[in-house]
Amino acid sequence: MTRDRQTTTTEDGSERDSLMNLLGGRTSAIDASLPPVVFVLGWYLGDESIGLGSGLAVAVSAIIAVWRLARGARPGAVLVSLLAVLLGAVIALRTGDAVDFFLVRVVTNAASALAWVVSIVVRWPFLGIVLGTVLGQGRRWRRDPDLLRAYNRASWVWVCQYLVRLVVFIPLWLAGLVIPLAIAQVVLTWPLVAVCVAVSWWVLRRALPDDHPGLRHPRTPAPPPGPG
Template sequence: MSGTPEGDAGQVTPHTDQPAGGDGPARGESLADLLGGRGGAIDATLPPLAFAAGWLVGGESLWAGVGAALAVGAAVAGVRLRRGDRPRSVLIGLLAVCVAALIAVRTGRAENFFLIQLLSNAASALAWAVSIVVRWPLLGVLVGAVLGQRSRWRRDPALLRAYGRASWVWTVTYVLRVAVFVPLYLGGQVLALVVARVALTWPLVAAALAVSWVVLRRSLPPGHPGVRHPVSEDRPAGDPAAKPGA
């Protein structure tokens, strides 16, 4: 994973609902609607599962595991391209599988297929934590980019604070993965790494999307128009000029 909620999550399609007055974010809308993530997270678990299957069927053969992972990774990339995911995102996901396979083959250690995953989660945990400290929480950066707000959301103190609090949820997910992966990796527990990879990918992403959305909503003050309508300090929440496109 990269420094984003499932960096290989594929194409992001902004939701089109309008915010309900005084009810924070739009009614019925969620981070899953804004950012996607679950589908890409599920896709990301398929190559590691294929690696484990090939490794076992081949009598703990690295080549069998790598071949299965590459085949499934290519198939997933093809499906994602056909369903309209961004080519860059698809290629990054496929490249990650190729690099993981190469590291495993070159070192002769099956657990090294998961080294990229471990390192990327450690880097992501650091990136998310730093982004909060420097008041550029990555959740705000991502949602702001999807909604075409650029950095306008940062001029809303309440929204900036809410994004910071919600970003800690994602930081914790990356820290949790590292805490689980490191002892399994050091112990060479290949099958346990696969189980952890699946359990801590799409279920954890789904949970983080839901929890961070709740934190975001509850962190906004009553009457705030929501993430789609940042309120600048010099513009009250009821000012039409604060609305996008006004």
């Protein structure tokens, strides 16, 4: 029994780590927080020069992209992060307002919240898709009513994560507060994701019945008997 509990604990830790890496690990947090901080530093120290801040942010983002690719990161995720910084820089340069560098962050968080809600409504929760892929289950998790319900409930925690960012980002953006936006970006990246992973994992485990064999073992209904 003790061995079984130790094995389960180890598996849970491995799954939590996989979830953290896929949905916002430490390296992803660097992508999200360092370029905005560099942009604000360049803008502030350069006598509110959007050009200097944008150039530094793009350069740092490119360096991070090369570093992440060398460490085996997914090229698609790296490219998206780099493009987000480039787009933010272009928007700020076009509007002439440094605060618009963060507009991309506002839009992407709103879009992410909507996408997660839609995934829950159509009963294809993103949390299930991610963990099902990590565990090599294909679509089997979705044929387990208990797992599907648990993934649906836990996915709402991720919706709340994006909404928290929007509640903070939008007023700061509307008020034109550049430095507080950079601070909020840092605080609401890695720390918030860590909390979100912990809470969603707790919800996921609590939502499963006591007799459920666990995430790695979906209980799928037996196929109907053939004609006989």
